[in-house]
Amino acid sequence: METSGGIRASLAGRYATALFDLARDQRQIESVGKGLDALSQALLDSRDFAELVSSPIVSREAAAKAFAALAPQLNLDAITANFLGVLARNGRKGELRKIIRAFGRLAAEHRGEATAEVVTSRPLNDDQLAALKQQLRTRAGRDVTIDATVDPDILGGIVVKLGSQQIDASIRTKLNRLASAMKG
Numbered sequence: 440m441e442t443s444g445g446i447r448a449s450l451a452g453r454y455a456t457a458l459f460d461l462a463r464d465q466r467q468i469e470s471v472g473k474g475l476d477a478l479s480q481a482l483l484d485s486r487d488f489a490e491l492v493s494s495p496i497v498s499r500e501a502a503a504k505a506f507a508a509l510a511p512q513l514n515l516d517a518i519t520a521n522f523l524g525v526l527a528r529n530g531r532k533g534e535l536r537k538i539i540r541a542f543g544r545l546a547a548e549h550r551g552e553a554t555a556e557v558v559t560s561r562p563l564n565d566d567q568l569a570a571l572k573q574q575l576r577t578r579a580g581r582d583v584t585i586d587a588t589v590d591p592d593i594l595g596g597i598v599v600k601l602g603s604q605q606i607d608a609s610i611r612t613k614l615n616r617l618a619s620a621m622k623g
Contacts, residue, residue: 451537459545474519502527547584556600557587
């Protein structure tokens with residue numbers, strides 16, 4: 440897991456840090472976080488929105504207009520809506536997913552929570568997330584925010600990074616270990 444210093448070193452991290460600092464100064468961390476959650480969900484739910492964000496063909500002006508039209512539909516706060524416009528005008532809309540993740544880590548750190556990066560081959564349901572969160576809370580000794588991603592290449596199982604610790608219980612890793620053991 441990246442430290443906050445590591446987060447700030449990347450391009451997305453610098454944007455996330457600027458957004459976080461503004462949200463903190465305006466006492467709007469929670470509302471900006473909710474806005475970014477809505478954008479994250481829109482990226483999952485809307486293929487058109489995901490293509491708009493990732494397409495290099497869409498001009499900066501067109502992206503800014505599309506983001507401005509989308510903001511009220513997603514009930515985005517003013518800070519998040521303005522930030523989307525800045526991303527579009529600076530040609531950085533493709534960084535949105537990374538910025539959302541980095542902002543989430545900064546907000547969790549601000550709340551005194553640890554962040555666990557969790558990779559599974561399929562999305563976890565709410566019960567699985569709750570159980571995992573409880574286990575990680577016990578291990579870390581404080582609340583834990585889960586940054587979950589899906590990677591079918593791990594075949595099954597789970598990979599968890601919590602601070603400097605990594606637990607790799609993926610089937611891919613187990614198969615690799617078995618293959619190495621069989622080579623002698």
